[in-house]
Amino acid sequence: MITGDRKPLEEIAAMVEGFERVLILGCGTCVTVCMAGGEREAEETALALRLRGRERGVSREIWYANVERQCDEEFLQEAVDHVARADVVVSLACGCGVQHMVTVFPDLIVYPGLNTTFMGVTEELGVWAERCLGCGDCVLERTGGVCPITRCSKSLLNGPCGGSADGACEVDKTIPCGWQLIIDRLEAIGQLQRLDEVLPPKDWSKSHSGGPRFRIREDVRGTDDVEEGAQ
Amino acid sequence: MRSGSNLEKVLEAGHFAVTCELGPPKGADGEEVRELARLLKGNVDAANVTDNQTAVVRMSSIGAARLMLDEGLEPVMQMVTRDRNRIAIQSDILGAAAMGIKNVLCLTGDHQSLGNNPQAKSVWDIDSLQQLAMLKAMRDEGVDAVGEELKRSPEIFLGAAANPFGDPTSFRVTRLAKKITAGADFIQTQVIYDVARYEEWMEEARDRGLLDKVHVMGGIVPLKSAGAAKYMQKMVAGIYVPDEVVKRMKAAEKGKKEGRKIALELIEQLRTVKGNHGVHIMAIMWEKLIPKLTEEAGLLPRPKV
Ligand code: SF4
Ligand code: SF4
Numbered sequence A: 001m002i003t004g005d006r007k008p009l010e011e012i013a014a015m016v017e018g019f020e021r022v023l024i025l026g027c028g029t030c031v032t033v034c035m036a037g038g039e040r041e042a043e044e045t046a047l048a049l050r051l052r053g054r055e056r057g058v059s060r061e062i063w064y065a066n067v068e069r070q071c072d073e074e075f076l077q078e079a080v081d082h083v084a085r086a087d088v089v090v091s092l093a094c095g096c097g098v099q100h101m102v103t104v105f106p107d108l109i110v111y112p113g114l115n116t117t118f119m120g121v122t123e124e125l126g127v128w129a130e131r132c133l134g135c136g137d138c139v140l141e142r143t144g145g146v147c148p149i150t151r152c153s154k155s156l157l158n159g160p161c162g163g164s165a166d167g168a169c170e171v172d173k174t175i176p177c178g179w180q181l182i183i184d185r186l187e188a189i190g191q192l193q194r195l196d197e198v199l200p201p202k203d204w205s206k207s208h209s210g211g212p213r214f215r216i217r218e219d220v221r222g223t224d225d226v227e228e229g230a231q
Numbered sequence B: 001m002r003s004g005s006n007l008e009k010v011l012e013a014g015h016f017a018v019t020c021e022l023g024p025p026k027g028a029d030g031e032e033v034r035e036l037a038r039l040l041k042g043n044v045d046a047a048n049v050t051d052n053q054t055a056v057v058r059m060s061s062i063g064a065a066r067l068m069l070d071e072g073l074e075p076v077m078q079m080v081t082r083d084r085n086r087i088a089i090q091s092d093i094l095g096a097a098a099m100g101i102k103n104v105l106c107l108t109g110d111h112q113s114l115g116n117n118p119q120a121k122s123v124w125d126i127d128s129l130q131q132l133a134m135l136k137a138m139r140d141e142g143v144d145a146v147g148e149e150l151k152r153s154p155e156i157f158l159g160a161a162a163n164p165f166g167d168p169t170s171f172r173v174t175r176l177a178k179k180i181t182a183g184a185d186f187i188q189t190q191v192i193y194d195v196a197r198y199e200e201w202m203e204e205a206r207d208r209g210l211l212d213k214v215h216v217m218g219g220i221v222p223l224k225s226a227g228a229a230k231y232m233q234k235m236v237a238g239i240y241v242p243d244e245v246v247k248r249m250k251a252a253e254k255g256k257k258e259g260r261k262i263a264l265e266l267i268e269q270l271r272t273v274k275g276n277h278g279v280h281i282m283a284i285m286w287e288k289l290i291p292k293l294t295e296e297a298g299l300l301p302r303p304k305v
Helices: A009-016 A039-055 A073-085 A095-104 A178-188 A192-196 B006-012 B030-040 B061-070 B086-098 B128-140 B169-182 B195-207 B226-235 B243-251 B255-271 B289-296
Strands: A002-006 A021-027 A061-067 A088-091 A110-112 A114-124 A127-132 A172-176 B017-022 B046-049 B075-080 B103-107 B157-162 B186-191 B215-220 B276-281
Touching: A009 A039, A009 A088, A009 A110, A021 A039, A021 A073, A039 A061, A061 A073, A073 A095, A088 A095, A095 A110, A095 A114, A110 A114, A172 A178, A178 A192, A178 B169, A192 B169, B006 B017, B006 B186, B006 B276, B017 B030, B017 B215, B030 B061, B030 B289, B046 B061, B061 B075, B061 B086, B075 B086, B086 B128, B103 B128, B128 B157, B128 B169, B157 B169, B169 B186, B169 B195, B186 B276, B195 B215, B195 B255, B215 B255, B226 B243, B226 B255, B243 B255, B255 B276, B255 B289, B276 B289
Parallel strands: A021 A061, A021 A088, A088 A110, B017 B046, B017 B276, B046 B075, B075 B103, B103 B157, B157 B186, B186 B215, B215 B276
Antiparallel strands: A002 A114, A114 A127
16 A cells, blocks of 8 residues: 655645645545545544644634545546635545646645555554555565665665674664564575575666656556456 | 786785775875885785765875885775876776786776765766776777877776675676776775675686686775774675674674784685685775784785786
8 A cells, every 4th residue: 555644734734824625635545544545544634633723723624525636637526626616626545646636627726635656565453564566566576575766774685784783773773673574584585595696786777767657558548448357 | 927026926926916095194294104114014015095085185096106116015905086187087097007017906986975075076087997997908909098199008906895795686697798808917805804795705706717817816805893893894885784793893802903813704705715816905094904914824024927
């Protein structure tokens, strides 16, 4: 999932300063799961903004709504009535959702209500952790299913570095050393010999270093009503 | 000869080699480097020049190395992969070689979060092993990273760091093996205070046939005080300081004197470790000690090769 943290209320309040009708729009997928920008957080944010306005004697209309996925036009269209009424929308989706809203509703002013952080997993209730940087050339089969790009602070392909100590990374004692994890895991599955090889430099052109990426499937491109899951 | 550097010649001739460290200043005063170079010259075979050590901005190692050459002190230019991508690494190596720099130590570099610019974007396009392999190919095959021919290959003696006490324990010797496979001609180790444990690591390396292919130089850090010993023991990742050493420093009347004594003992012990071909003395901010220490340890005069 994609995770994020809601921006501080003051920052959001400063963004919407001077607008009359403010819509807080939640997103029902990733950011709902990580409890950052779903319907509940949209409601809380709207409430807090209203309260803040009332304390300062500002009267403006602030309400909230939610769509299943802001990164999908089909779902965004469901919010069309809300959007039509709003002077400004604070989107609690990830950065993809915010940008997609701007594309789908070109006349609309949309501001980000979240700081989008990473692609990761829920480690335990209330704890989320980064797992993948979308490098475009996955190496997990070589590293025991632990990503060196993401979980090593230096993205080393031939780690660990000299700073690994007692299982922790030199950056912070609370960060597990990704390379210690890789070695432990390969040892456990009997594949430690995989690390005898010196891995060559990575082809970063497949990552964002090669410029913004697109995925194109010519076989489905432009066909309107593809059934979900159809080949 | 791969580079014809003084360090390479000393090691290849079978002498017990001595290197030390020179930390470039935080400023643009070349005279500071020259002065240190004059102080160290003749007492060591070459001196490492650090590359923004601990991720704190200082004069570049390439610039300081050139100043050292002017003073007749051979540099071992340290180069971390933290701040440069493969384009910059290759180009800096060509420039360094053109200016007469002949030894390069390949390092990953401390994370920028530990330094004075934690807001910096990290690079790590390649790691230190990939850097070694890249520079080796430039030297031996005369090609750059994409296999394009170089008009003249950089003649450099390639070094790497190794930590006999590093984590994970089970991987220590494999890590050394990989550095040698990648292209290391010489190794400077992390600081050693426990020679017996260093010997175990060397023995395992010898059993795996690694020591015929590389010159290993043991690392020494002279201690200034009990506080410094304690700090290293507790705070610096990957450094092993036995309790006895801390105790000795605590019991001593004069910290510096005791630290010097311990360093002398360690140098003496390292001379008897099979396969250990020299010492690398790290005394940044205490460079004045080097001439005295090398003299007392009977390491002077340095061989002319
Ligand atoms: S190797 Fe690349 S694609 Fe695979 S998990 Fe890591 S960052 Fe993601
Ligand atoms: S300590 Fe481990 S995780 Fe941290 S940078 Fe070094 S190898 Fe990577």
